[in-house]
Amino acid sequence: MGGLWFTEKQTENFGITMKVNNTLHTEQTEFQKLDMVETEEWGNMLLLDGMVMTSVRDEFVYHEMVAHVPLFTHPNPENVLVVGGGDGGVIREVLKHPEVKKATLVDIDGKVIEYSKKYLPEIAGKLDDPRVEVRVDDGFMHIANSNGEYDVILVDSTEPVGPAVNLFTKGFYAGIAKALKDDGLFVAQSDNPWFKADLIRNVQRDVREIFPITRLYLANIPTYPSGLWAFTIGSKKHDPLAVTDDSFHEIETKYYTKEIHKAAFILPKFVADLVK
Template sequence: MSVWFTEKQTKSFGITGKVRRTLESEQTDFQQLEMLETEEFGNMLLLDGMVMTSEKDEFVYHEMITHIPLFTHPSPKKVLVVGGGDGGTIREVLKHPDVESVMQVEIDGKVVEYSKKHLPTISSSYGDARAELLIGDGFEHIIKSEGVYDVILVDSTEPVGPAAGLFTKGFYAGIAKALKEDGIFVAQTDNPWFKSELIKHVMRDASEVFPITRLYTCNIPTYPSGMWTFTMGSKVYDPLDVSMENISELDTKYYTPELHHASFVLPRFVNRLLDKE
């Protein structure tokens, strides 16, 4: 008998996939964690029933949350990753030779543990000498930091449970304090089809803290609607001013120098959502 899982992305819509076997299923101190082996997307991490990453399409998210800000900043030496326990974001950060250190603060150690076990190609950089892992609250770490980081990447789940506080104006103000005078932050901000109000609120709040605020998109098939957004807040540098000559070639599968600029070209309905028209 075939076994399928369904992620209910709204009350009346979801996506479904065929499961070969369940590798892990545990209620951690913070969330329900499942690791599934699927037919179409390989091993897949779910938190509270939501797809976080899969072996087949993970590179899109991890490359786009990382390389846009790290190529926008001219010298990203110290990087903070909030969340991202699967390890994919720090893997991409460490492709940049200017990076001297990357600190990751992940609240749920079980995500790291099971990602190392079942997602080895994603979690492959945990042993790198430039990477440091702290199991703890990213919000608290941000509040305690001042003028430390060049780039902060908020690789969180959706705004429920332990991640709810990571989508507030107070958090963005804390990020601004934790960044250096020319710092940049990027956060994943869901999709414009089902979470339009969330995107509007994040852009509004971030723009009240950062003088340069941009929204950009990519395509991730296992995420709700397939169309995903990231919000960038920058104190000095505009990603649209980056010259393609200053973007070096990396070992990527999705991100390209041309896509760096193209990802900021938004569909009309998204521009209207942001009152750009």
């Protein structure tokens, strides 16, 4: 294999590898190792601590599924918080909903925001929208200091290492419940069922103890470990499986549809067994 190849070691015995045409930027930030690379297969790609965060070619799957499932579940999502997500992809999708009056992005690492704007403009291009407030701050503490403020909270975190460890704790989910309005709901990325079954079990258990409606849904994201990615939704009132055709309005998407909205909750048996 000629040229430069990057491998993300996803477990001790398995990884994903891709050809890199060019390293655009590399930096040890205050919180993590940040690399922007240009890949042959996936276009420009953001890596944090050696893990793939997003790529131009397949980013739409993750960002659409984090945003649209909860925003079409909630009947009037006026005030939305995104924790993490400094690349701006979730914010871009959130702004497709005309009901949203304000979207707040809180990411602990301002360098992710800075270099996403520079090297991932098709993802980060809506961060300067007038409906968006960008805060470089600790998302855990922002949640802890919020009370009954948000309709929807979207947790777009890295894997549970480094600065994201606290975003996978029961205390964080309890803080989310306090930060949400009485009919609020949240979604958090929950890694993958092939390699992180225990994480999914633990998240489902913790969220279920706090939110009366707790569900898991899936999407196919080829650059993420195993390609099968999980999301946890916790809701005080609104059930994502109870939405009707009247709940949807037309938006431009590449992956999400109203049919996918419900189909994503149909789990393979080995995944369904994790959430029993």
